[in-house]
Amino acid sequence: MSAPKNGHESFKNLDTAAVQAGRPPVTPDGPINPPIVLSSTMHAGGPYGYMRDWNATLDSLEQAIGALEGGRCTVFSSGMAAANAIFDLFPQGKPVVASQYSYTGVAMRLKELHDLGRIELRLVDVTDDVAVKAAIAGDGNPASWVWIETPTNPMMEICDIEATATVARHYGAYLAVDNTFMTPIRQRPLELGAHLVMHSATKGLAGHSDLLMGALVTADEELAQKIIGRRVLLGAVPSAFDSYLALRGIRTLAIRVDRAESNAQFIAEKLAGHSKVRAVHYPGLGGHKNADIAKRQSDGPGFMLAFEVDGDAEAAELVCQSVELITYATSLGGVETLMERRRRWPKENSAVPENLIRVSVGIENANDIWADLDQALNATGEIANQTQPKMGY
Ligand SMILES: Cc1ncc(COP(=O)(O)O)c(C=O)c1O
Incomplete structure (x- = not known):
């Protein structure tokens, strides 16, 4: 259970990262926990300035999730908000491969996008790697994105992340893995070749059924910049208070x-x-x-x-x-x-x-x-x- 190395902070072990990542710098009589910064705007002169882009409490949570999954994290106001930020990046009219069983909200939204002509949705049995390969390859019209959950919700089917990542990369597609069911303590898709990890942090990460939160993590810096751009323009930003609670939950993950x-x-x-x-x-x-x-x-x-x-x-x-x-x-x-x-x-x-x-x-x-x-x-x-x-x- 060693911690991935390409997060903002790196730790040898994940259970230590869960407890230690995202803490403020050590200063005499400074707090050991990140303060809940109730400020939507920041003094001019820095790189950010406004909370849709950055806020210190959100940043602490992002450091912790990033250290656990091994990439740069951006948090959103719900798992669906995080998923939709990615769906907004899908190229117009291009094929997207997804599991025949997915979380209902994701399945409904992908179907809506298909019906609107935004994407061409290809649903597949993710336990069948021959079918997955065929859906990604698409007879000369390869997928632009592959969206999987493993285990799937609610059938608990298992998709081979590494094999799917290899095929996706071969055809120039991005692989996104909804890691909500497993949490990074049990499964780290970026290490297995996925481009992106998505979480309903509402669930295991925060762990106390008292808030809604989403997270996207990637080690691809260009994709990370596009993701923060989606949060700035689509505006699905979590509150500082919920971010604090989510980080507090992660301490015992x-x-x-x-x-x-x-x-x-x-x-x-x-x-x-x-x-x-x-x-x-x-x-x-x-x-x-x-x-x-x-x-x-x-x-x-x-x-x-x-x-x-x-x-x-x-x-x-x-x-x-x-x-x-x-x-x-x-x-x-x-x-x-x-x-x-x-x-x-x-x-x-x-x-x-x-x-x-x-x-x-x-x-x-x-x-x-x-x-x-x-x-x-x-x-x-x-x-x-x-x-x-x-x-x-
Ligand atoms: C696997 C999975 N992904 C995504 C979501 C959506 O997350 P949220 O409810 O935080 O918007 C859920 C919610 O149940 C889920 O179970």
Whole structure:
């Protein structure tokens, strides 16, 4: 677990970087934490001047994420804002390759861009490297960008980052990897040849389900300049207060991931042996397709898993409504265990099974999490009518 070298600051080990990166310079009686600089404008005479470009608190957070991922980081007001900053850079009308399963918001936005004629979207099964290569090569019309998540949300499929980067580079395409599920503590796509890493820092990086934040990291200086240009012109800037909170969350990232991941492994194994469970999707289980690639490119299987209840949508809904310790809610990467039936969202990909429940395993006691899930799987009764959510998260 050594820290990448081309961040702003370099550290030998990532767990140390998480604790130490982005601190203010040492001065007698100076603060050890970055101050929350509540200033949208700066005194003239420096290179920046205005907060859409730079603010000291945002900069501290960017130093820390940059040190962890190994590149220059720019933070945004949400993961979607970060993704859209890149989508704005897609060349007009050119092909973009993306996973057939992606986070719903990203999938919806890419489809919108396709329908508007901004891009030609090519969706592909990212577990199939022959199909990925064909989609990037495109019969004489190669892709300009490739956008992947690995593991994919919510199916937990694994894409080979290094192989995809090699093909993308061969055809002159940029490879972007949404690293939200793994965090840099477990997976560093830039080291594997990707041009760009994207985060919903709302999730594991910040880690406490109390803010929205996005991040883009690249070691390509020209791309980094284009990205900061997108934040300046599109204006999706996070607040100094949220940036401070996100950095505070990062200080415990390594131990949170260690604990949540060992809990996830325990829960996945228990689920795999449960009579009310049809399938478990977790790269830490032996039977997972591409578990060997996951092992090669990641330092662990992570804290996210999904499982299919042995029953229909209503059976899965009953499990979600029956948990008492675990929270039935969307989102992921917080200290608390969250789970949801993904198809409750009307805009979720219809290929995702109706009985699939995605779990973001938290850092509670593993036996307590399992006891709650076990009683929910065995629950009987009627499901309560809930208002259907409108949007696609
Ligand atoms: C994998 C992934 N990428 C991107 C996003 C979007 O991030 P945000 O909600 O911070 O805009 C999410 C949100 O759930 C996500 O799960």
